[in-house]
Amino acid sequence: MSSRTLGQTVCDVALQAGCSSVGIIEAEIMTLSREALLNRKALGLAGDMQFTYRNPERSSDPKRIMSEARSIVAATFAYSNPTQARYSEATAPGVGVISRFARDNYYAQLRTSLAAVADCLRDRGYKAEVVVDSNALVDREVAWRAGLGWFGKNSMVLSHKDGSWILLGSVVTDAELPSTVDAPAADGCSSCTKCIDYCPTKAIIAPGVIDARRCIAWLVQSPSSIPIEYRPAVGTRLYGCDECQEVCPPSQIALGSSTPEDLDRSQVDLYWILSASNSDILANVDSWYIPKRDPDYVRRTALVNLGNSAVEEDERTWPTIERYLRSDNVLLRSHAVWAAKRLGFAERVAEVLKPEQLLEVEAEMEAAVELRSKSL
Ligand code: B12
Known part of the structure; x- marks a missing residue:
């Protein structure tokens, strides 16, 4: 099979397996992210976050995942289910809200889709590693280079079809596949600054730059006290924060105008969280990032939510x-x-x-x- 045909085959496999878009790039160093990670770490914008900030040289080099890496198959997984409740709608006092990306285990679904791509490559004798939301690679620059979306001012990668309601992942392989990118995705933000203006804690300090020390998405999953000055702004957000996406016009268009119905997956009874056992909490929030898997961090956030809403x-x-x-x-x-x-x-x-x-x-x-x- 020629490399062109193989490239086409893996793209077809990704789409059939549920990915919303796919592209192929060369396995090069992600220079934009490497520089941004090093700069932001030096400026203290990473706070005490680890993830890709722990070792920027490693996380920006696909050859640290596979020394013989030649290509990356990048993909998006859309989760813009319009039947879900609007993010900021807590329907009753004492209810905590879950961000859209965590209302189902979409990461697992993306991993399964990409495993089909990896299998397709391995069946033909190549090496292939699935990489999704790990510390090993900066997913956004990979997707952006593959032409799957543009960098929004909220730092999200947005596609013209699904807005920023896409999770990102890739397959790193030693197969030499032809690049599918003609040109980067056209910018869709234009002069809009809604995400910057409406961020509840003013965490977007410049277009594309987040100060994680103020980003509610980080504060509610950090392994420490939620700073007092931001607790009112945390509101009823129990896990994640979608505000910079909910106010974003292209992301609103992607959600459509259906009436929200599916409240169960978007809300949690805070009184339940605050009375449940460790094992019951962990069983219910299986796919959440929780420091050291210690449910007390979920309870900490729930107490702030309760103070803001009960x-x-x-x-x-x-x-x-x-x-x-x-x-x-x-x-x-x-x-x-x-x-x-x-x-x-x-x-x-x-x-x-x-x-x-x-x-x-x-x-x-x-x-x-x-x-x-x-x-x-
Ligand atoms: C650490 C991390 C976080 C941190 C820090 C986020 C951040 N912005 O740095 C916290 C915990 C706050 C977080 C929050 C969220 N995250 Co997160 N997170 C990550 C993780 C693990 C690493 C990201 C990273 O390395 N950031 C470092 C900086 C350097 O990268 P960057 O912000 O993308 O910076 C780029 C832009 O600034 C751009 N740029 C440079 N100059 C300029 C200039 C202009 C004008 C513009 C527009 C852009 C631009 O280039 C930079 C380099 O690529 C990735 C998974 C992964 N392994 O990549 C997921 C990831 C980024 N997160 C994701 C998601 C879904 C979220 C949340 C939406 C979850 C939620 N609902 O709460 C929020 C969104 C908050 C936000 N607006 O970013 C998705 C994003 C998907 C997408 N479509 O972009 C990812 C890719 C996970 C995945 N595999 O799908 N996250």
């Missing part, structure tokens, strides 16, 4: 918060103090906590009281 009259609210005020885990205790104060339980907090515990969480209490007088 009503003090709900008879479940105070007992839930009280339980966490008595927690041995200072991270949970301090987030519970913040939620309690925000919901008007200031006096009860002082009754539950010992004086030394009150001192420990003084800053949280002051900040929450200040916020309550400003915004409730």
Whole structure:
């Protein structure tokens, strides 16, 4: 089989297996990302994130995945299901919202599609590695080079058909396949700056540049305290943040105008999260990134969500918060103090906590009281 025919065959396999678009590029160093990762790390914009920031030289070089790599088959997987609820719609107090990309295990679906491509190459005697959302390769530059989308100001890769509602992955192979790219995808942002203007924490500090220390998507999955100044903006977002995509005109068009129906996969009862066992939480959020797989980080975010959305009259609210005020885990205790104060339980907090515990969480209490007088 000629390399042209093989290239066409793997593209056909990817599309038949469920990918929404596919392209082939040479396995070169991803110079744009290497430079951006090094610069942003030096400027502190990565915060304490690891991922591709841990070793930018490695994550930008496909030959570190396979020394004989010659080509990369890049693909997108669309998840713009219009029947899902709009991101920011929590339908009731005490409900946490899940970002669109996490409402199903779309990453697993993409991996399965790309495994078919890898099998096709291996059957013909080539080496092939599936790479999806790992620390080994910067997926966006691969997709952009393959002409599958343009770089938006929100730093997402967007396609003209599916907006930014696409996950990205690739197959690195030693097969020499002809490039499918004639020209990069045309820019679709033009002069629009909605993502920059509407980011709740102003985390997009320049077109295409995210300050992860402020990005809600990172804050809700970080292995630390959620900074007090951003807790109101976190709102009811339990996992991920879609705001810079929901306000993006090409991404809105991709969603269409159907009435949202599918609330089950987009929302979680916060009282359930805050009363469930470790194993029940982990079983329900199997595909989420959770530091050290420790469900206390999910509970921490849920306490902030509760503080932002619960009503003090709900008879479940105070007992839930009280339980966490008595927690041995200072991270949970301090987030519970913040939620309690925000919901008007200031006096009860002082009754539950010992004086030394009150001192420990003084800053949280002051900040929450200040916020309550400003915004409730
Ligand atoms: C670390 C990471 C994060 C971090 C940091 C994100 C970031 N922007 O750096 C956090 C946790 C915050 C995050 C959040 C999200 N992530 Co994420 N994340 C990653 C990961 C693991 C590495 C990304 C990376 O290396 N970033 C480093 C910087 C250097 O890359 P960059 O931001 O793309 O920078 C480029 C642009 O700045 C561009 N550029 C340079 N100059 C200029 C100038 C202009 C004018 C423009 C427009 C662009 C531009 O070139 C740079 C280099 O490529 C990838 C998976 C992977 N292995 O690649 C997924 C990935 C990027 N994430 C993804 C998703 C889905 C998300 C979320 C939407 C999830 C959610 N709903 O909460 C949010 C989106 C937030 C956002 N606007 O970026 C998808 C993105 C798909 C897409 N269509 O782009 C990826 C590719 C995973 C995947 N395999 O599908 N993520």
